[in-house]
Amino acid sequence: MSLRKAGANWVDGDRFYNRGEELEVLSERARDGIHTLITAPRRMGKTSLVRELLRRLAEEGTFETIFVDLEDASDPADAIAEIGAQSRSLKGAWRRIRLGFSNALKEIGGRVDNVSISELQVQLRAGIAAGNQWRKGDDIIAALAENNQRVVLAIDELPIFVSRLLRENGDDITTEGKRATDKFLSWLRKNAQRHRGRIVLIVSGSVGLEPILRQAGLSAQVNIFAPCDLKPWSEDTASSCLAELAEAYGLGLPPDIRMAMCRRLRCHVPHHIQQFFGYLHEHLRRENRTRASLNDVDQVYENEMLSVRGQVDLEHYQGRLRVVLRTEEYRVALELLTEAAVGGGLLSDDVIDQYSRHLRAEVKAGAHPVIIEDVLYLLEHDGYLERQSGGYRFISGLLEDWWSVRYGQNFIPIMSR
Ligand SMILES: Nc1ncnc2c1ncn2[C@@H]1O[C@H](COP(=O)(O)OP(=O)(O)OP(=O)(O)O)[C@@H](O)[C@H]1O
Ligand SMILES: [Mg+2]
Structure with missing residues (x-):
């Protein structure tokens, strides 16, 4: 099947390109029970890599998988409820989790399999009383470990969550914030070690975890994770991706044009390659043409990529800095x-x-x-x-x-x- 253009969100399946080596490494680690921390700058394709890995593992039938996004979680109980809610798709584990939360789930009773994950999360969260989140969390993870099949648990945006915990939603890292972060990471670490072999963790985020933990003196908490550093595409890979996209959409994009595009970007962040292609495609369509020239590349770069509309991603780069730094x-x-x-x-x-x-x-x-x-x-x-x-x-x-x-x-x- 030919490569399709991406939207602004993560991609998998027929929109996912390359990264074969990383997928191979991560599959192997999953089989060997090794936990991973994926690190890479903004928009490099971390979430997509994890989503595609989970898709493939599920397709092979070797693992059941859960994807948890902690961007909006405000405290550990929230995060634990999110892991619980996302576990609904695991037949074996979910039965146990559901039992453990039977009181909290009474209200939605028979609808439990049909409500949205966010509604389920709210119900589970309500079933976690102050002070018993760690026990509830242990129970959920133990249920995952006893699932019929081994489980890959992917946690995205852990650094954003940790940063929020550390600052208690304020500007400065607080003593209480450090304590809460330390407890949460200890809990995660303890469970990851206890159930090694049954549950494999893959942690990622749009900001680096290490600089945040370094500020708080908590770096040692993540040494159970083997790093996976996701690099930008090489010029060859970026150029082949452009060639595939061009072919799929019937555009003429000869090698010198693709090279000019890559040189402009200098660093081949997959999202920027996609964005550049998207704008070039629109530009040619407006002009009723299918073959791009060097002049088109320059025009699209200056007038589209650098335009206010093209700068949406800049907000993202800036916004993420705001999240992890004091004013x-x-x-x-x-x-x-x-x-x-x-x-x-x-x-x-x-x-x-x-x-x-x-x-x-x-x-x-x-x-x-x-x-x-x-x-x-x-x-x-x-x-x-x-x-x-x-x-x-x-x-x-x-x-x-x-x-x-x-x-x-x-x-x-x-x-x-
Ligand atoms: N393997 C890939 N094949 C094709 N396009 C990709 C790939 N990886 C990333 N992209 C492009 O990059 C965009 C962003 O991908 P993704 O959200 O996975 O990145 P991220 O590193 O998780 O970003 P963030 O730093 O914002 O969390 C996608 O919408 C897509 O355009
Ligand atoms: Mg992401």
Whole structure:
């Protein structure tokens, strides 16, 4: 079947391209009972990779699978109820879980198999009293471990959830937040170890978990996970993906055109490849043509990818930074990225030193301290910037251009202030 265009959401099946090696590694780990933490910058295809893996494992009939998204979970009981609700599709485990929550489920009685997962989650959540969430959680995971078939439990957006716990929905990491996070991760870890071989965990998220835990001094909590670092596509892979899409939609996209598209992006984030193709396709359709030229590539890049409409993804990059940084750190992160954008893609060590001095002066004047190394660590770890001699550089040409268009205009670099 030919490759179809993607929407804004994750893809699997006939919209999923490449990543054969990663799928192979993850299948093998699942068979060997090894838990995984998937790390990669925004929009690299983490959720899609996990969804496609689950689809294939279910198709092979080797595992039953659950996908849990913790983006909206507000506390551990919420997260546990979400795991419980998503387990409804597992025949063996669900019988036991249902029994354990029989009181809470009375109200929806006979409708329990027909209500939406979110309604089911609410009912299960109501059945978890303050203080007994860990026991309820243990019961749910034990039910999964006793399921007829082995279970792969994928947890997406764990870092967002952890970040929320740490900050108790405020700006600063609190002692209580640290305690709650530590407890939740200990619970997860204990269960992952206890049921090793019966349950395999795959954790992912649109922000890196390590920088968040590092801020809280809780890094050791995730050492049960083997990392899987999802890389951008190589130019060859990105170009072949474009070729397949072009063929599926009857477009002429010769190799030099595809190469020009890849070079513009510099870093071949699957979502950006898809976005570029989508805009080019629309552009050619408007002009009633099917063959793209280099001029089309330039036009679509400048007028569509960098347009306000094209920048929706920029909001995503920015929004995720906001989630994991304190207000002052976030402000510094935005400035550093803008310095890099207006500095021809490079954030020089001199500029960084100047910011350090400036921040120290602000602290003396009573401001909240910001550790610039922490901000840079996050920007590097989460794939915004990479270290190179003399400073840091934007990895993605697209992100650099977006940043420059959005913030570059009225910005006065620190060296000129
Ligand atoms: N293997 C793939 N084949 C084709 N397109 C892909 C693939 N992986 C990702 N994409 C494209 O990237 C988009 C984002 O994918 P996905 O949501 O899986 O990324 P993510 O890394 O989970 O993003 P986020 O950082 O926002 O969580 C998809 O809509 C699709 O356009
Ligand atoms: Mg995702």
